[in-house]
Amino acid sequence: MNDQSYQIEEKDGNRFVTVSNASASCRISLFGGHVLSFIPSHDNRDRLWVSPVAVLNGERPIRGGIPLCWPWFSDAHGKAKGELPSHGFLRTQMWNISEFNCDGTTSEMVLTPATTKGPGFSYACTVKLRLKIASKLTVSLETTSFEEQQAFTVNCALHTYFDVNNIADVTLEGLSGNYKDKLEDWAVKPAPTPYTFNGETDRIHQEAPQTLTIVARQSPYITIKSAGHDSIVVWNPWQSAASMSDMDAFGYKQMLCVETAVTNGTTLNPGDVHTLTQVIA
Helix, strand or coil, rough: CCCCCCCEECCEEEEEEEEEECCCEEEECCCCEEEEEECCCCCCCCCECCCCCCCCCCCCCEEEEECCEEHHHHHHCCCCCCCEEECCCCCCCEEEEEEEEEEECEEEEEEEEECCCCCCCCEEEEEEEEECCCCCEEEEEEECCCCCCCCCEEEEEEEEEECCCCHHHEEEEECCEEEHHHHHCCCEEECCCCCCCCEEEEEEEEECEEEHHHHHHHHCCCEEEEECCCCCEEEHHHHHHHHHCCCCCCCCHHEEEEEEEEEEEECCCCCEEEHHHHHHH
């Protein structure tokens, strides 16, 4: 392992990893296996948003960056709401660096969680978070079922918070078809044209394209490529941000979540591998 191309900082009971190369820099919290920042060298603009009042000491999931949702998404775990943690348990445990390589312009890191078993999920499998840090950031959440394990189903998501400077100036390009609106009891509605934002948004698009673009004034265009998904989730809390203790009341103006997700379940048979990938440029 070449450990000369990243640095580890210990603070408030958490460990933070900074990876730097000629192409970009990336900051990762080992609590949650959570990418906090990705800054390409060609424009020095962070693609990710983290709440200025996010809790980073491991007491609760981090608001912003790229939270990992697994083995379920939201409260879709077959239990009563609140009985098990929303979005699963990967985002609330410490992760370890298991592999690292860097050639000067591209860094590759593999992180593994302390455990893949928890309340509501006892299947034998491994999970790896693979990061490729170059002029683009590639994030892959890889689930591998053991050969002796019976088939099981997971939902998962890369719950990415993008920095958009001003949500009122944002257009999301590449989404069409219908979506399910969580705010209106999952009513099915057509995607807006153009896809702009003027209020609280919580939508699951199941016509899931491979490429999307966030177009925003005074910010670089952000291109998002997805693979291994069946859904794109679009979320902005708008006025509901005021009720969140880890988000400023007006923090919604600077962020937009565009999430690469599996919300209909993917079944892994013995020895199967599923990889959920998001590429950010």
